Amino acid sequence: MKAFKVLILALFAGILIYAASDLPFRGDPDNLMHAEESITGTPVKGNYFIQNAYRDTRTPNMVTVVLGDYRSIDTFGEQVVIYTAGLITLLVLRKTRRRRK
């Protein structure tokens, strides 16, 4: 049984290494994600963000610009999600004192 587990793990590691050998190189300017147009001819949004983030908001941190300005409704959704989590703990975990008769 233990040999079976080791075999499964080795097989999975082999699959992952084979898949990772096909990844694009990091920082290669010819990557598809760095192109101005995708395969289908539509403009890539990340390219616009990289080129215009500082000019639009005067903020050097590009991640903050994408989170706070370009994709701010998504961030608002995240905040509502954690707010809902807090309210759920308020409803579920708070013990109400029940009078026992």
Added chain:
Amino acid sequence: MRRQFESPIVLLGARLLSPYIMVFGWYVIIHGHYSPGGGFQGGALLAASVLLIRVAGGRRVARLQIQEFATTPLAIIGVVIYFATGLVSMAMGGYFLDYSALPIPGMDPAWLRYTGILIIEVGIGLAVMAILVMIYDNMVRGEDYD
């Protein structure tokens, strides 16, 4: 349950450390435009500084810092700051959460967006801090500490 007692050494260490963690949390929120950070991370640091006092001192000492009933309104204030920023910019003629329509005089749209990002980061930080403290308070409510 084991009997618990107050340790003055732990409480002194927590009192020494807590203000610096809180200042660093505000630094992470405010300086998020130039360095890694932002509302969520800074809010977690603020919550860490509040929870340190709560863990070390118990309920009676923690009552001096942020009381238990104050966490829910703080969370609501944080969410409302974010939502009101979007709503004000929509009322002034822009899109929802389009900060360049905010009614602050004497700024061009780029600096208005800068200010809008700062406002919503403060709102996120407040909400995250209040919600983490609220989760802790609700989880330990039935326990016999203090």
